[in-house]
Amino acid sequence: MSEKPVAGTVPDEKEAAALEAAFDAHVAANGKVEPRDWMPEAYRKTLIRQISQHAHSEVIGMQPEGNWITRAPSLRRKAVLLAKVQDEAGHGLYLYAAAETLGVSRDEMEDALIEGRAKYSSIFNYPTLTWADIGAIGWLVDSAAIVNQLALCRCSYGPYARAMIRICKEESFHQRQGFEIMMALCNGSGEQKRMAQDAMDRWWWPVVMMFGPPDANSPNSAQSMKWRIKHKSNDELRQAFIDQTVPQAEKLGLAIPDPDLKWNEARGHYDIGEIDWEEFFNVVRGNGQCNEQRIERRRAARDEGLWVCDAALAYGEKQRARKRREAA
Amino acid sequence: MTGKGGGHEWPLYEVFIRSRQGLNHVHAGSIHASDPEMALQNARDVYTRRNEGVSLWVVPSTAITASAPCDREALFDPAGDKVYRHPTFYDVPDDVEHL
Numbered sequence: 001m002s003e004k005p006v007a008g009t010v011p012d013e014k015e016a017a018a019l020e021a022a023f024d025a026h027v028a029a030n031g032k033v034e035p036r037d038w039m040p041e042a043y044r045k046t047l048i049r050q051i052s053q054h055a056h057s058e059v060i061g062m063q064p065e066g067n068w069i070t071r072a073p074s075l076r077r078k079a080v081l082l083a084k085v086q087d088e089a090g091h092g093l094y095l096y097a098a099a100e101t102l103g104v105s106r107d108e109m110e111d112a113l114i115e116g117r118a119k120y121s122s123i124f125n126y127p128t129l130t131w132a133d134i135g136a137i138g139w140l141v142d143s144a145a146i147v148n149q150l151a152l153c154r155c156s157y158g159p160y161a162r163a164m165i166r167i168c169k170e171e172s173f174h175q176r177q178g179f180e181i182m183m184a185l186c187n188g189s190g191e192q193k194r195m196a197q198d199a200m201d202r203w204w205w206p207v208v209m210m211f212g213p214p215d216a217n218s219p220n221s222a223q224s225m226k227w228r229i230k231h232k233s234n235d236e237l238r239q240a241f242i243d244q245t246v247p248q249a250e251k252l253g254l255a256i257p258d259p260d261l262k263w264n265e266a267r268g269h270y271d272i273g274e275i276d277w278e279e280f281f282n283v284v285r286g287n288g289q290c291n292e293q294r295i296e297r298r299r300a301a302r303d304e305g306l307w308v309c310d311a312a313l314a315y316g317e318k319q320r321a322r323k324r325r326e327a328a
Numbered sequence: 329m330t331g332k333g334g335g336h337e338w339p340l341y342e343v344f345i346r347s348r349q350g351l352n353h354v355h356a357g358s359i360h361a362s363d364p365e366m367a368l369q370n371a372r373d374v375y376t377r378r379n380e381g382v383s384l385w386v387v388p389s390t391a392i393t394a395s396a397p398c399d400r401e402a403l404f405d406p407a408g409d410k411v412y413r414h415p416t417f418y419d420v421p422d423d424v425e426h427l
Contacts, residue, residue, distance in 0.1 A: 037397045086377070093374050097358045100340070106360060107337045163357070170378070309336040312362035319363055 027156045027228045034158045035101040043227055046220065047157050048102050049118075050229065052109045055095035056120035060113075060294050062088045064128040065137060073131060080177050081134065087174065091167050098159040114299045122280060123210050125288030132185055132192075132199035138178015140200075140207045140245065146171050147241045148211065156228035179248065186252045193253075200249070201257045208272070209280045211238040217277075242270050339388060341367040343375050346383035353385050361386075 072078035112118035260273030344353035361367035
């Protein structure tokens with residue numbers, strides 16, 4: 001990547017085509033892109049959309065789990081859940097910071113979320129009805145997130161890849177604490193075992209859908225793979241998750257709610273039944289069980305916190321003014 | 329890199345962490361805060377939840393002057409043809425020790 005203009009200068013058409021060709025060659029050779037490097041406008045926009053959606057998912061994801069902090073069954077579980085939810089906040093912040101390097105502000109991203117212009121992972125629009133749901137989220141949702149995020153650690157955009165590496169290191173505890181909760185329930189009373197199975201029954205398919213539409217029906221995937229934003233397709237990631245999770249469910253003694261699930265010797269992978277994409281798109285369109293509640297809570301947190309933001313800014317300004325006076 | 333939003337956004341700080349005594353501070357990411365003290369607190373909460381550091385620096389992002397990507401050749405190419413700055417440039421006999 002040589003001959004890049006300083007950010008802000010506008011190259012003519014011929015220069016732009018040359019820049020784009022050089023950029024494509026650079027990322028195709030697994031070269032990294034840093035914030036001040038020249039990049040196609042569509043690459044920047046794609047990344048802003050993807051990273052901000054990812055950040056929103058982390059932040060909204062605190063709600064279903066936060067629902068159980070006060071009702072965790074022991075002090076140990078409560079301390080763990082608090083630490084996990086705090087991690088999700090941290091992950092949201094790493095990601096917002098990565099998106100900000102592309103020239104979008106935190107306020108713009110938050111407004112887009114609250115006004116419904118930005119999406120977040122549909123999985124967080126399902127309710128957490130019992131304690132077993134906290135186990136299922138840690139085990140299944142975080143397992144799926146890890147499969148997805150490990151592939152993103154090699155993303156061509158440096159700040160996003162670095163945030164992913166940090167996040168993956170931290171997610172491992174999330175997954176393990178979830179599996180531990182499920183194991184305790186599965187080894188417990190009949191009622192506890194049923195509670196674990198009920199959580200499995202409700203979360204399995206939404207988690208399988210987390211990887212997004214099948215490759216044939218995923219319009220942005222091909223370009224994202226060409227730009228090395230993504231290294232693996234939705235279907236490849238989904239298959240990896242299923243292959244690693246089926247033996248774990250067997251270990252727990254939980255049934256997977258898919259009568260068509262079976263090992264395919266020829267492929268060396270598990271085959272699964274038909275995914276109900278209508279449900280997926282219905283939740284994406286805002287008609288899930290909790291969409292309204294999730295956004296309403298974000299809106300309230302922003303609106304009710306504005307005076308705190310303003311007061312802190314005013315205090316900071318007062319401190320700076322005092323320092324200037326003392327220096328004078 | 330400051331906000332274009334509703335005017336409530338706190339300024340941006342860059343966070344640097346010394347992971348242990350004897351190593352240099354390394355850039356970890358950025359954080360919003362209304363003043364430097366809050367930036368330190370927020371950096372602690374966001375970037376060091378697992379003993380990642382023994383020391384933190386926070387620097388207002390606006391205080392950083394960065395070289396432009398297009399200046400790379402002008403800045404760094406002059407070092408390329410000065411191979412005599414490297415010890416391997418020099419021909420010395422193999423059997424002379426401590427060189």
